[in-house]
Amino acid sequence: MILQKILESYPVSEDYLLEILIDVDKQKENHFISEEEITIISNHLGIKESHVCSVVSFYTLLSTTPRGKYIIQICKDVPCYLNDDFNVLKTVENELNIKVNDTTRNQKFTLEFTACIGCCDEAPAMRINDSTYTNLTREKVIKIINDYKEGKYD
Amino acid sequence: MIERIELTKRFDKIDPLSIKNYLDFGGYEVFKKALKMKQEDILNEIALSRITGRGGAGFPVSIKMKSFAKESGFKYVVCNADEGEPGNFKDRYLMEKDPHQIIEGILISAFSTGASKCFIYIRGEYAKAIGIMKNAIKQAYKTNHLGMNILGSNFSFEIEIRRGAGAYVCGEEFALIESIEGKPGRTRVKPPFPTQVGVFDKPTLINNVETFCNLPFILRIGGTEYSKIGNEYASGTKLISLTGNVKNKGLYEVPYGRTIREVIEVLGGGVNDNKKISMVQLGGACGAIIPESLLDMDIDNEKFNIFDSKMGAGAIIVMDESFDMFDIILKNMEFFQHETCGKCMPCREGHIQVLNLIKKFVRYSANEKDYLSLESLAQVIHETALCGLGQTSMTSIISTMKFFKEDYQQRIKESLFKEEYYG
Ligand SMILES: Cc1cc2nc3c(=O)[nH]c(=O)nc-3n(C[C@H](O)[C@H](O)[C@H](O)COP(=O)(O)O)c2cc1C
Ligand code: SF4
Ligand code: FES
Numbered sequence: 321m322i323l324q325k326i327l328e329s330y331p332v333s334e335d336y337l338l339e340i341l342i343d344v345d346k347q348k349e350n351h352f353i354s355e356e357e358i359t360i361i362s363n364h365l366g367i368k369e370s371h372v373c374s375v376v377s378f379y380t381l382l383s384t385t386p387r388g389k390y391i392i393q394i395c396k397d398v399p400c401y402l403n404d405d406f407n408v409l410k411t412v413e414n415e416l417n418i419k420v421n422d423t424t425r426n427q428k429f430t431l432e433f434t435a436c437i438g439c440c441d442e443a444p445a446m447r448i449n450d451s452t453y454t455n456l457t458r459e460k461v462i463k464i465i466n467d468y469k470e471g472k473y474d
Numbered sequence: 475m476i477e478r479i480e481l482t483k484r485f486d487k488i489d490p491l492s493i494k495n496y497l498d499f500g501g502y503e504v505f506k507k508a509l510k511m512k513q514e515d516i517l518n519e520i521a522l523s524r525i526t527g528r529g530g531a532g533f534p535v536s537i538k539m540k541s542f543a544k545e546s547g548f549k550y551v552v553c554n555a556d557e558g559e560p561g562n563f564k565d566r567y568l569m570e571k572d573p574h575q576i577i578e579g580i581l582i583s584a585f586s587t588g589a590s591k592c593f594i595y596i597r598g599e600y601a602k603a604i605g606i607m608k609n610a611i612k613q614a615y616k617t618n619h620l621g622m623n624i625l626g627s628n629f630s631f632e633i634e635i636r637r638g639a640g641a642y643v644c645g646e647e648f649a650l651i652e653s654i655e656g657k658p659g660r661t662r663v664k665p666p667f668p669t670q671v672g673v674f675d676k677p678t679l680i681n682n683v684e685t686f687c688n689l690p691f692i693l694r695i696g697g698t699e700y701s702k703i704g705n706e707y708a709s710g711t712k713l714i715s716l717t718g719n720v721k722n723k724g725l726y727e728v729p730y731g732r733t734i735r736e737v738i739e740v741l742g743g744g745v746n747d748n749k750k751i752s753m754v755q756l757g758g759a760c761g762a763i764i765p766e767s768l769l770d771m772d773i774d775n776e777k778f779n780i781f782d783s784k785m786g787a788g789a790i791i792v793m794d795e796s797f798d799m800f801d802i803i804l805k806n807m808e809f810f811q812h813e814t815c816g817k818c819m820p821c822r823e824g825h826i827q828v829l830n831l832i833k834k835f836v837r838y839s840a841n842e843k844d845y846l847s848l849e850s851l852a853q854v855i856h857e858t859a860l861c862g863l864g865q866t867s868m869t870s871i872i873s874t875m876k877f878f879k880e881d882y883q884q885r886i887k888e889s890l891f892k893e894e895y896y897g
Binding site for chain 2: 378443
């Protein structure tokens with residue numbers, strides 16, 4: 321259903337492959353591209369499945385395995401590191417009881433690293449789906465995670 | 475005054491979601507003027523301005539535009555908004571706070587070179603900027619600043635946004651072209667250059683967001699007047715992304731030719747907690763790391779050559795004495811190891827080896843041989859990598875071996891000490 325709508329929103333031309341994949345990954349609650357979807361997309365655009373796979377695996381924002389409803393990405397580059405005096409990563413790991421690259425058992429959260437997200441003037445920073453959270457402090461991180469846990473953004 | 479507010483003058487004064495606000499502020503006036511000019515006269519003004527690209531490499535803008543203008547047939551302009559270099563956020567601010575300025579710059583560029591369509595390639599992480607740019611483009615179509623016969627002229631032009639999906643290398647011109655075509659972002663071998671064979675094999679002019687924003691400014695005051703801003707090596711203003719251990723992190727617009735120290739001390743308010751600066755990294759992860767003693771250096775394209783480095787996109791990352799140089803280098807190397815596209819051997823394999831060597835320095839277990847291996851490996855990657863990623867990724871190592879050699883030697887000594895006493 322979601323996929324069909326997305327496919328209809330673009331011209332049938334192979335250069336829209338990446339745009340389509342980004343939409344699928346974003347719009348699905350578990351943020352991943354399934355084998356079945358790869359087949360449908362490749363048939364629709366008239367390209368090889370292996371080509372679709374090579375694109376999915378090249379780009380870090382795309383995934384072929386199911387992820388949580390909320391993808392938490394912690395910035396790991398130097399400007400954030402220089403301003404991270406309480407350890408954002410550890411704080412989130414503690415709050416969720418998972419390690420980086422894991423998903424919580426209730427499928428609600430996946431924890432990842434990200435390269436710099438261009439918020440270094442308000443470092444340290446993290447992203448949850450399409451929202452950025454900056455000038456993080458330990459208290460702020462705990463509150464943000466709890467708000468998500470309690471369903472404030474569901 | 476250290477700052478000179480030109481590209482950022484509308485920031486927070488206009489609503490980025492309103493084209494009317496932009497028009498009320500004199501927006502699109504310069505483009506209207508350009509529509510009545512001869513194309514070669516516009517290109518000549520840009521040549522007189524001496525402007526260089528703001529995306530990192532600092533190539534003269536008019537040379538690229540003039541050679542592109544000579545190509546015939548359907549031609550593309552690409553606005554590079556991939557901004558993935560750690561420490562940079564200027565393009566995000568330009569998109570989020572004054573999107574129509576970018577569109578006006580793109581229109582001037584396209585009209586003067588005979589291009590018909592533009593792709594704005596924005597990194598996927600910039601969700602807010604993507605939303606604002608999409609809205610601005612929609613408004614520009616509605617008011618006939620885009621589309622057929624723009625403002626009653628015989629110039630027609632389209633803009634489309636394409637999103638990246640988390641690959642730093644896609645900021646490199648050919649990787650970006652591949653990505654727009656819906657493929658993995660792996661570079662091509664040059665020549666031919668994009669201005670000859672680019673997107674869908676058509677001639678393509680690629681410039682950075684900030685570069686486009688300068689074009690309305692140049693035509694407004696004239697190329698000669700523009701060239702007087704800055705110094706003999708670089709003209710105009712530069713957006714500086716100032717970060718790290720400074721009091722006032724943020725975006726600053728300064729004319730070329732000011733010193734790095736002025737930016738850090740006067741605009742940045744110096745270092746936090748009265749600590750001392752130990753190092754500054756310029757440009758981002760691909761830039762040189764320099765000691766405090768070199769901060770009186772002017773900001774321009776020429777002076778930075780002594781570091782074998784470019785001015786880059788304008789990041790200044792300040793580090794105080796509490797941070798270990800090898801930790802910083804390790805973070806840089808982890809970044810590049812993650813971002814390598816794997817197409818060429820020196821970059822694909824080299825970063826793995828370099829990471830192992832740097833880890834030895836971080837863990838106090840490095841010897842003289844490791845230093846020599848690191849030195850030659852860094853040089854080989856720098857000289858033999860296929861694209862700009864591998865050619866510049868070693869800059870932090872090469873520059874610290876030049877300016878902080880004693881730190882490497884000290885670490886080797888301490889490693890030996892550690893081994894003797896702790897086994
Ligand atoms: C690995 C790599 C990443 C790059 N990333 C960007 C980028 O994010 N934005 C950008 O404008 N230029 C980037 N560049 C530079 C572009 O290849 C190109 O030089 C630039 O877009 C040209 O525009 P300009 O002349 O206006 O600066 C990158 C280059 C390399 C090698
Ligand atoms: S230098 Fe690195 S990023 Fe560039 S083509 Fe080679 S492997 Fe790819
Ligand atoms: S380094 Fe974290 S946002 Fe730039």
